[in-house]
Amino acid sequence: MADTRLMNVAAALREATDLCMARDPRVFVMGEGVADPKAIFGTTAGLLERYGRDRVMEMPIAENGFTGVAIGAALLGRRPLIIHQRVDFALLALEQLVNNAAKTRYVSNGRHRVPLVVRMIVGRGWGQGPAHSQSLDALFAMIPGLKLVLPTTAREAKGQLIAAIEDDDPVMMIEHRWVHYATGHVPEGYYTVPLDGPRRVREGGDVTIVATSYMLLEALRAADTLAQAGVQADVIDMAVPRPFRPQLVVDSVRRTGRLLCIDTGFRLFGIGAELVASVAEQALGSLAKPPVRLGLPDHPTPSTRALLTDFYPTALSIIDAAAELADVPVERIAGPREALAVELSKLPMDVPHPTFRGPF
Amino acid sequence: MTRTTTSGGAATVGDNSPLGLYRSMLRIRLIEEAIAERYAEQEMRCPVHLSIGQEAVAVGVCAELRRTDKVVSTHRCHAHYLAKGGDLKAMMAEIYGKAAGCCGGRGGSMHLFDDDVGMLLSLPIVASCMPIAVGAALALRQEGTDGVAATFFGDGSIEEGVFHESMNFAALHRLPVLFVLENNLYSCYTGLADRQPDRPLADLAKAHAMAAETADGNDLEAVRAATARAVARGRAGEGPTLLVFDTYRWREHCGPNYDNDIGYRTEAEFQGWKAGCPVERTAAALRAAGLLDEALEAALRRELGAEVAEAFDFARNAPFPAADSVKDHVYG
Ligand SMILES: Cc1ncc(C[n+]2csc(CCOP(=O)(O)OP(=O)(O)O)c2C)c(N)n1
Ligand SMILES: [Mg+2]
Secondary structure, three states: OOOEEEEEHHHHHHHHHHHHHHHOOOEEEEEOOOOOOOOOOOOOOOHHHHHOOOOEEEOOOOHHHHHHHHHHHHHOOOEEEEEEOOHHHHHHHHHHHHHHHOOHHHHOOOOOOOOOEEEEEEOOOOOOOOOOOOOOHHHHHOOOOOEEEOOOOHHHHHHHHHHHHHOOOOEEEEEEHHHHOOEEEEEOOOOOOOOOOOEEEEOOOOEEEEEOHHHHHHHHHHHHHHHHOOOOEEEEEOOOOEOOOOHHHHHHHHHHOOEEEEEEEEOOOOHHHHHHHHHHHHHHHHOOOOOEEEEEOOOOOOOOHHHOOOOOOOHHHHHHHHHHHOOOOHHHHHHHHHHHHHHHHOOOOOOOOOOOOOOO | OOOOOOOHHHOEOOOOOHHHHHHHHHHHHHHHHHHHHHHHHOOOOOOOOOOOOOHHHHHHHHHOOEOOOEEEEOOOOHHHHHHOOOOHHHHHHHHOOOOOOOOOOOOOHHHOOEHHHOEEEEOOOOOOHHHHHHHHHHHHHHOOOOOOEEEEEEOOHHHOHHHHHHHHHHHHOOOOEEEEEEEOOEEOOEEHHHOOOOOOOOHHHHOOOOEEEEEEOOOHHHHHHHHHHHHHHHHOOOOOEEEEEEOOOOOOOOOOOOOOOOOOOOHHHHHHHHHOOHHHHHHHHHHHOOOOOHHHHHHHHHHHHHHHHHHHHHHHHOOOOOHHHOOOOOOO
16 A cells, blocks of 8 residues: 555545646636635645636625536536635535536536536534534435535545546535544555445444445444444445435345445435435345434534434444344344443544534 | 613613714724633533624614613624623623523623613614514504614625615514624625625615615724614615625634634725724824823723623623523513
8 A cells, every 4th residue: 555645534525626627727626715724624725826716716605606607607618616615605605506507518408517526515514503504415325417415435435426527427425523633554556446326334134234424433433332242244335316216225135134324414315314215125025124324413503512312323323222222132233332432432522533622 | 881871762772972973883892802811711512603803883773772772693703792881791691601691691702792782682683673673663663652673684695685684674564673684794604795796785775775874893883873864764764775885704703812813804905994093093083182081091991901801701791591491481
């Protein structure tokens, strides 16, 4: 692995953008803060100096307007990358994204294409509250014509962003900011990770766990603990919910008979709902137990941490759900579960990373 | 803040004497400085957007409003909330995430409201506040009152389409709305020149056949005078006004620190604005008029300091909301 470096997801995304801009002069970046000193949590750092203001374009606060501008430019063959510091701000651009980005290829009978990438960041933590921390992956996933990618590891995040920028269709990339801190080995140079559906991250035959984004990290932690109790989880990263390709999940459930889905959004009407439906449609007879979905409860996200103690799924809630699905007696899992619980209780529950000090 | 006791609905927000308004500005300053000082304790676990340096706009505008008039604010809402008479303890408890907070801890610092004093809402999404204020003005008129609605927002907010949608609607229906633009020259870490063409901001109102005024936002009396004319227009059924007040945010966009070193603005620029401190300017005017001396200033600071300390103690010691209340109020 001589050609890899240890870096976090934020740095990997920055590197991907840099490589794409160096390679293809049509690629340009638009967003509020892309050219400011904070550089979107570092993900655009140095790009202004390297490529100039014409390609690292600071935007007025006009999300729907500049998204339309990006689509117009994309129709003429430019390759815009839009970045929003919060998913919540991108809501103002839904009109352009849903009505134009998603439909223009279709409505033009295949003549037009919209090579647009929109990066959006989920702002969980530090009391961001109801309108600054939303995970709305499912909202984007439900629109045919938009692709959706949810990166988790640094190596893949880099390749997925490059693939998204190369893609001739509009790609939404939703980054959970707790994932930005996740480090991993990242190869040098230009490479892509295809945007073609889920992939297996851990092999097992007892229970199928499908997770996305930050919840994949929680699920992998859970899988380690489950393994200590003799339960082997088949862990699948639903990194690309759109295009929707559930086959790997369906096949896994055919082997395990048990399905647990976790994503970062609301439990109801979420990505898990679509997966459970697909499994029910295609492999109902394989299910040994009713499938389980974990996700956010049915209310907005309060700011105060006091109301968030049971809000987000954790490795512990994943362990509990998986153990029950796999018929593991409580005594068998109690020891390793408790050890993990002690470990987790040492960390504040409202920060993306132990080094985080607020305020945004 | 002492409230005047003139009859019910027509009561002003607070004490509009020169000293009363100075006191209101100083109070906001001291509260926000206390937040800045204690933020590092990591107990206020939500974003905070301080208005230090912008107090004259909040106090000058609210001085011309009645308690029953409505205010809708943004992420930077502390000063507006306090100037409109919002309860200090409820604000501090909200920032500390406590049950006694104005939102019960659900909103944090960007959602401050106090229904008792017409502080209707604060909204953290840029420009989201404007049409809400237009709607409040519509309701006030439908109710047959001569009330007005004011919405505060920054120079960045006027880049959103909804600014124009709101002005057009308000002008069309001659609604009693005050669009209060606090031009502090920056949207986060990006200066106006990188976001907008150079033109007088007040001209934006012309496109909607709306009245507009520009004034020095650090001059309390100038803010009051412009606001008074806008309120009179609104109450008389003559429609909305865009008020443009030039001012400056002293500390970082979000958080307690100074950030003149990170490269988007200069220390010299900051020092220039600091020299024109709105609180100090108001104090100087009072001193010149013989209304303030050192002893009175010291007494004021002592009194306000005690109030602020008490509010922080209250907020820090207040209980968190009960975990099982989290599901309440999703629907009625
Ligand atoms: C729709 C939307 N886009 C972006 C943001 C992020 N944001 C929060 S405050 C802010 C700057 C606002 O500038 P301005 O309106 O001038 O107000 P100021 O902060 O200067 O008081 C931005 C871009 C947001 N909250 N909402
Ligand atoms: Mg501003």
